[in-house]
């Protein structure tokens with residue numbers, strides 16, 4: 415699908431017809447699964463996987479919710495948990511705003527999933543789409559109503575994170591999560607999960623939300 419006829423846009427929300435918001439992928443609670451090293455996709459991460467977790471002391475802080483990944487899913491999950499009165503730590507391996515490969519099209523369910531009061535930073539409004547097969551048989555459909563809007567992902571994602579922070583979530587950037595442990599010396603009790611960072615630091619949580627994208631380590635842990 416290609417788009418044409420983009421108008422300048424303000425902050426008005428689109429009136430789209432089509433599909434697909436992505437939500438936080440996987441959640442880990444304190445359960446019976448054994449400690450698990452998550453498969454990594456980068457050599458440096460693999461080395462960090464093998465580093466022992468630093469043992470925490472008795473008074474180590476335990477977060478209600480640790481969210482891994484500050485994309486739209488993670489920021490939205492962090493916002494929802496913070497609004498619900500939970501103490502939330504949002505962990506992101508990049509510095510924000512970070513680049514994300516994306517067309518930036520935002521459609522109905524995605525728009526509808528945004529937190530209340532969130533001003534959608536629309537760059538353009540799309541009123542026509544062209545469908546083709548192998549570049550041929552092109553058919554264009556036009557609409558007076560906006561079919562979908564276009565956003566700049568770094569800007570949009572950072573704005574969502576700010577919204578979560580305003581709701582009370584704490585953000586740490588530049589930290590890569592390498593694995594989650596549900597047993598072992600880093601885990602003080604069965605209600606707690608240890609989230610291990612690349613430098614060996616351990617963060618404790620009652621619940622972990624895996625929103626770390628398509629190569630999710632948390633998703634691999636959950637299986």
Ligand SMILES: Cc1cc2nc3c(=O)[nH]c(=O)nc-3n(C[C@H](O)[C@H](O)[C@H](O)COP(=O)(O)OP(=O)(O)OC[C@H]3O[C@@H](n4cnc5c(N)ncnc54)[C@H](O)[C@@H]3O)c2cc1C
Nearest residue numbers: 436483484485486487506507516517518519590591626627
């Ligand atoms: C080419 C392309 C075009 C697309 N176009 C569109 C489009 O037009 N419209 C649309 O709705 N969707 C589009 N998508 C899909 C969209 O980009 C994804 O659905 C969306 O980014 C998913 O959001 P997310 O929050 O789940 O994950 P992500 O946006 O991928 O965020 C995951 C975050 O987790 C962080 N992270 C990853 N691993 C770790 C770790 N171990 N520790 C700490 N942090 C970590 C990453 O740095 C990242 O910030 C497109 C995708 C691609 C590839």
